[in-house]
Amino acid sequence: MLDLTTLSFSSVVSRAAYCAVFLVLALRQREKSYLWHWLGAILASLLGAIMLTREPTNLTLPMLESMLIFTLYMISLVLSWSGLRRFYGLHFHTYAIVATIILIVTPALACLLGPWFNVSKTAISSIYFLCATAASIMVVAEILIARREDLWSQIVVAVAFSIYAMGFAFSAGMLILTDLQISTETARVTIIFDQVNSVLVYVGYVAMSGERANLQLRHQADTDALTGLFNRRGIQHALAKLDLKHPESTVCVLLGDLDHFKKINDTLGHEGGDAVLKIFAKRLKNLMRRDDIAVRWGGEEFLIVLTHTTIDEAGAFAERLRRHIESEPFVIASQAINVTISIGVAEIERPQETFDKAIGRADDALYQAKHNGRNRVCR
Numbered sequence: 001m002l003d004l005t006t007l008s009f010s011s012v013v014s015r016a017a018y019c020a021v022f023l024v025l026a027l028r029q030r031e032k033s034y035l036w037h038w039l040g041a042i043l044a045s046l047l048g049a050i051m052l053t054r055e056p057t058n059l060t061l062p063m064l065e066s067m068l069i070f071t072l073y074m075i076s077l078v079l080s081w082s083g084l085r086r087f088y089g090l091h092f093h094t095y096a097i098v099a100t101i102i103l104i105v106t107p108a109l110a111c112l113l114g115p116w117f118n119v120s121k122t123a124i125s126s127i128y129f130l131c132a133t134a135a136s137i138m139v140v141a142e143i144l145i146a147r148r149e150d151l152w153s154q155i156v157v158a159v160a161f162s163i164y165a166m167g168f169a170f171s172a173g174m175l176i177l178t179d180l181q182i183s184t185e186t187a188r189v190t191i192i193f194d195q196v197n198s199v200l201v202y203v204g205y206v207a208m209s210g211e212r213a214n215l216q217l218r219h220q221a222d223t224d225a226l227t228g229l230f231n232r233r234g235i236q237h238a239l240a241k242l243d244l245k246h247p248e249s250t251v252c253v254l255l256g257d258l259d260h261f262k263k264i265n266d267t268l269g270h271e272g273g274d275a276v277l278k279i280f281a282k283r284l285k286n287l288m289r290r291d292d293i294a295v296r297w298g299g300e301e302f303l304i305v306l307t308h309t310t311i312d313e314a315g316a317f318a319e320r321l322r323r324h325i326e327s328e329p330f331v332i333a334s335q336a337i338n339v340t341i342s343i344g345v346a347e348i349e350r351p352q353e354t355f356d357k358a359i360g361r362a363d364d365a366l367y368q369a370k371h372n373g374r375n376r377v378c379r
């Protein structure tokens with residue numbers, strides 16, 4: 001069986017190692033403020049763990065040292081929470097700041113004032129455990145209730161803090177309701193529990209950061225930087241996500257090409273042409289439903305995939321888009337420019353026809369539209 005000193009020592013060493021990892025991460029990505037919060041959280045708990053190596057049950061320590069340890073652990077929990085808020089890009093409301101200050105200060109005040117009012121060390125510890133429970137619940141709520149991002153790794157952190165919350169609540173309950181004294185055995189279990197759980201938390205943070213960076217990279221690789229629409233690579237991923245399993249569901253493709261774009265470039269310059277492309281993409285997105293897919297297919301050519309849409313509905317959509325572009329001039333650097341679009345429409349003959357073939361037919365229809373005088377829709 002491992003003795004308390006060895007367990008406390010390993011707790012300090014593992015926290016020191018995580019500090020080193022987070023320091024490197026934070027220094028490499030200084031703009032990511034959440035990494036600094038989490039580094040602070042680990043540092044505070046490292047200092048707390050160092051202080052506890054002297055007396056892991058924290059019962060015979062002088063009150064001032066106990067106060068410091070409780071404060072450090074509360075700071076660590078609060079920084080975990082604030083780091084999460086920064087991670088999700090959220091600001092701190094005044095009520096949340098007040099709540100966190102209360103959580104940090106309460107156990108410290110209990111340590112300071114407790115002896116004056118003959119409050120036992122056990123009761124003071126239970127106040128700390130109650131505050132720690134509240135802080136852990138705040139972290140879990142931040143992740144689970146808000147569900148701001150679809151990251152699997154955040155579930156690891158939420159589970160770890162749920163276990164912390166239950167552990168803290170259990171400890172507070174035991175201290176309040178029973179005569180339980182913090183024995184060597186209790187301290188041993190607590191340190192092992194904390195050791196395992198803290199690994200889940202810190203590895204979870206690193207995984208959250210990595211998972212999000214991965215998703216962002218994939219998003220960038222799939223997206224056209226100028227318009228924010230999918231690029232040719234992205235459509236493969238977008239199509240894979242679509243529910244096309246039902247053979248009855250009709251899918252249509254539209255291929256649109258802005259008319260005389262070369263002239264627009266000649267008039268406004270390349271940057272002006274870029275601005276036209278951006279505005280067009282914005283207007284297109286405003287007309288689309290959630291499941292529709294828009295792709296920048298080439299320079300001024302756009303592919304639109306409409307699911308659960310018949311060819312008549314797709315034709316009507318194309319006509320609506322054409323009129324919307326024609327009717328409202330594009331304003332570029334205070335200059336109003338009339339823009340028109342030609343669109344070819346085709347329905348994918350499912351299940352035998354491939355997307356490429358249907359796009360080929362939409363391209364033929366687009367050619368027809370250009371050939372017939374532009375600013376029109378052809379099937």
Ligand SMILES: Nc1nc2c(ncn2[C@@H]2O[C@H](COP(=O)(O)OP(=O)(O)OP(=O)(O)O)[C@@H](O)[C@H]2O)c(=O)[nH]1
Pocket residue numbers: 257258259260261262263265269270271272273274277298299300370374
């Ligand atoms: N500003 C800008 N221009 C682009 C971009 N990609 C392609 N172009 C320009 O778009 C123009 C396309 O010209 P064309 O293919 O001749 O077609 P068009 O002038 O639109 O004529 P029609 O399609 O026949 O109506 C070319 O001048 C390209 O340089 C881009 O990302 N930004």
